[in-house]
Amino acid sequence: MSHCDGCTGCTVDDKVVKIAKKFKDVDGGIMSALHEVQDEYGYISESVQKYLSKELSVPMSDIYGIITFYSRFSLVPKGKYNVQVCMGTACYVKGAEDVLKEFKDELKIDVGQVTEDGKFSLESVRCIGACGLAPAIVVNSEVYGKMSPDKVKEILSKYN
Amino acid sequence: MQKTSKELRDIRSNTKLKFKSSRIMICSGTGCTSSKSDKILEELKKKGKELGSDVIIEKTGCFGFCAKGPIIVIEPEQTFYEMVKVEDSEDIIKAVISGTKVERLMPSENDKFIQKWHELNFYNKQKRVALKNCGYINPEDIDEYIAVDGYLALEKVLTGLTKNEVINTVLESGLRGRGGAGFPTGKKWQFTAASKSDVKYVCCNADEGDPGAFMDRSILEGDPHSVLEAMAIAGYAIGSNQGYIYVRAEYPIAVERLKIAIKQAKKYGLLGKNILGTDFDFDIELRLGAGAFVCGEETALMNSIEGKRGEPRPRPPFPAVKGLFAKPTLLNNVETYANVCQIILNGSEWFSSIGTNTSKGTKVFALGGNINNVGLVEVPMGTTLREIVYDIGGGIPGGKKFKAAQTGGPSGGCIPNQHLDTPIDYESLTQIGSMMGSGGLIVMDETKCMVNIAKFFLEFTVDESCGKCPSCRIGTKRMLEILTRITEGKGKVEDIDRLEKLANVIKNASLCGLGQTAPNPVLSTLKYFRDEYVDHIENKNCAAGECKALTKVIINPEKCKECGICQKNCPTNAIMGEVRKGPFEIDQTKCIKCKVCVAKCPFKAIS
The missing domain is CATH 3.40.30.10 (Glutaredoxin)
Known part of the structure; x- marks a missing residue:
């Protein structure tokens, strides 16, 4: 654990220290650093933001601006299993909306939310590129193609 | 080594x-x-x-x-x-x-x-140029790429051609940008070469954001070296030593293959210092996009590489003069680069012999939606939509009728039946109210409501508008509200006028391509499917049956056997009646059109 001198009480992981070091002198490195933090932790916490801000000399306001601008970055942790329903045109035309609705109903959460037990989160995403399998969904990195609302329960039960 | x-x-x-x-x-x-x-x-x-x-x-x-x-x-x-x-x-x-x-x-x-x-049959009318090596070589083995004359174009350029000769070859080939706008590639190279600066950059736009399009991804996954080689050639031609590939993080396989390819090319000295023993140095770095559609716009993309919010910049200055890190920058799309080595090896005349008068070469389309042969097709420019949909795509499944083909994604439009025989090129598609775009081609059958599709694309642009220009940020939102109103049966007669007025303001007052083209899906559906809008507004009817608020679920009393299964399954208790005491009826004020009853009825009495 390493202490950041800029504020009191917050600590960051050694992994974050490494990431900061890696991108410190890279032009535009903040984006790459945020990517690695997002991949590692599933979100970007305030303490990490503060640490990166100091180490990479990017104002906090800019970092917040970047995180909220890009849909891949998240300020809050996602569920253990992140369900992404593709809403690209090819999937939409083949009924992705009904699949998404079924996930909402089954999980009792809306898009962008996490279930109370932290197990599932739900996202609607733009084209995962599996148009040949439309409509498609992704749970963590597992792709499920040719979806229909009646397959939703079965897929969720795999992760229970 | x-x-x-x-x-x-x-x-x-x-x-x-x-x-x-x-x-x-x-x-x-x-x-x-x-x-x-x-x-x-x-x-x-x-x-x-x-x-x-x-x-x-x-x-x-x-x-x-x-x-x-x-x-x-x-x-x-x-x-x-x-x-x-x-x-x-x-x-x-x-x-x-x-x-x-x-x-x-x-x-x-x-x-x-x-x-x-x-x-x-699927391949009969296709001509694979950009996809030439996809399906033939192992993309993770540089030796296999070299075996199909890989890095031969780079060698030819570095050892035998002047910068001007390279640029002229690209110029004469007639190659135009495959990312959407269709700007002549050679011109871009010429402008960037003419800018004087100690540092210049070569960028590759691999932020394929058009939903339903996966041409660039497939090229990067199947033939990554062809893009690296072309970027190095571009670097030589314009006088740059550094390239950047901006690729979507949502394409993990493409990112991985690019990483492997860059590593292998560096190992062979085909990237790095003194390439092939000459005094030319060129290196390539990967930068990942983070899920913002607007970053496909060139100036927004550069802001994103610089580690900023991906908001577009005003042009001029154009990237050729002042681009990435305020230096002259050449930016081309993946598919554009994938054509370059072939042009160098086979000559500009070979390339310009394919295609139409104004649009040379081939175009890769991602064929999707209501079509039998979903996939990636590469056809010579000038191929008709009918050939793509029926001869290559195998037609519409389930014996349904063709209604429209959507090209150009959220910036494009819907092409109806009467234009199926238009030979596709940049100009013809613009003329009929759509655009080439990056190559997404979504086919829709008769069960698709065009007002709803326009609404779908507007939802996309509202979501993806970066917020810089009020016309785009607020205008698209207002358009979406009107469209939502229409699909919910609350449309007003003057709404069509309002949509058209708003569309023109947004087109004229937005800074970048996203805003300037955002109203296109609405304008093109209004042009060809105005009747549907009118039907929604005046008759509160959605003929395709997609707008749930406008459809009615009805029990056919002649087919109803009075079993009560529908009533038991209705989540809102909207079905009235008693078992064996006459046909059941649906209370339309309670019905939410979930159609559970339609699925459950054993006698198919509900529709």
Whole structure:
């Protein structure tokens, strides 16, 4: 654990220290650093933001601006299993909306939310590129193609 | 270890020999990987070992026929196996050993087995230039790329052509940007070359954001070196030593293959210092996009590489003068680069002999939606939409009628039946109210409501507008509100006028391509399907039956057997009546049109 001198009480992981070091002198490195933090932790916490801000000399306001601008970055942790329903045109035309609705109903959460037990989160995403399998969904990195609302329960039960 | 020209030649001839022996090529693009082609690859290798076979088993890029995935092709016979399962592995290996074919996996047309993959109807009218190596080489092996004349164009350029000669070749070929706008590529190179600066950059736009489009992804997954080589050629031509590829983080396989390719090219000295023993240095770095559609716009993309919010900048200054890190920058799209090496090797005349008067070469389209042969197709410019939809795409499934084809994604429009015979090029598509775009081509059948589709695209732009220009940020939101109102049966007669007025303001007052083209889906559907808008507004009717608020679920009293199953399953208690006491009825004020009753009724009495 390493202490950041800029504020009191917050600590960051050694992994974050490494990431900061890696991108410190890279032009535009903040984006790459945020990517690695997002991949590692599933979100970007305030303490990490503060640490990166100091180490990479990017104002906090800019970092917040970047995180909220890009849909891949998240300020809050996602569920253990992140369900992404593709809403690209090819999937939409083949009924992705009904699949998404079924996930909402089954999980009792809306898009962008996490279930109370932290197990599932739900996202609607733009084209995962599996148009040949439309409509498609992704749970963590597992792709499920040719979806229909009646397959939703079965897929969720795999992760229970 | 840096390779010399002679060593490259040796690799080329040695690897070509390898191509003569039996190779099992399995598609490892995103589509086939999603249907477990990686597991099949593992099993094939395992079975190969068990059966003592020395057949080469390799990954390859996208064959394009995604509807039939996972796909395997046996080289050099070019035998095509479709919808392969893990359990088929043993039979495939055994067939290769015994010199036979696994007939149950082979496609047949008109009751005849198709022996070679290029003989399938699907490929008949296609011409693969940008996708030339996809499906033939292993994208993770630089030697195989070299064997198909890879890095020969770079060698030709570095050892025999001046910068001007390179630019002129590209200019004369007539190649235009494949990312959407269709700006002449050679001109771009010329402008950037003319800018004076100590540092210049070459960028590759691989932020393929158009939903339903996956051409660039497939090229990066199947033939990453072709893009690296073209970028190095561009670097030489404009006087740059540094390239950046901005690729979507949502494309993990493409990112991985690019990383491998860059590493291999560096190892061979085909990227880095003193390439092929000349004084030309060129390096490439990867930068990942983070899920913002607007970053496909060139100035927004550059802001994003610089580590900022991906908001567009005003032009001029154009990137050729002041781009990435305020230096002159050349930016081309993946598919554009994928054509460059072929042009250098085969000459500009060869390239300009393909296509139409104004649009040369081929175009890759991602064919999707309500069509039989979903996949990736590459056709000469000038091919008609009818040929793509019916001859290549195999028509509409379920005997349904064609209604529209959507090109250009959220910036494009819907092309109706009467324009199916338009030869496709940049100009013709603009003329009929759509655009080439990056190549997404979504086919829609008669069950699709055009007002709802326009609403779908507006939802997308509202979501993806970066917020810089009020016309785009607020204007698209207002348009979406009107469209939502119409689809909910609350539309007003003056709404169509309002949509058109708003559309013009947004087009004229927005800074970047996203805003300028955002109203296109609405304008094109208004142009060709105005009746549907009017029907929604005046008659509160959605003929396609997609707008739920405008549809009614009704029980046919003649077919109703009074069993009560519908009533038991209705989540809102909207069904009135008692078992065996006359036909049931639906209370339309309570009905939420979930259609559970339609699915549950054993007598198909509800529709």
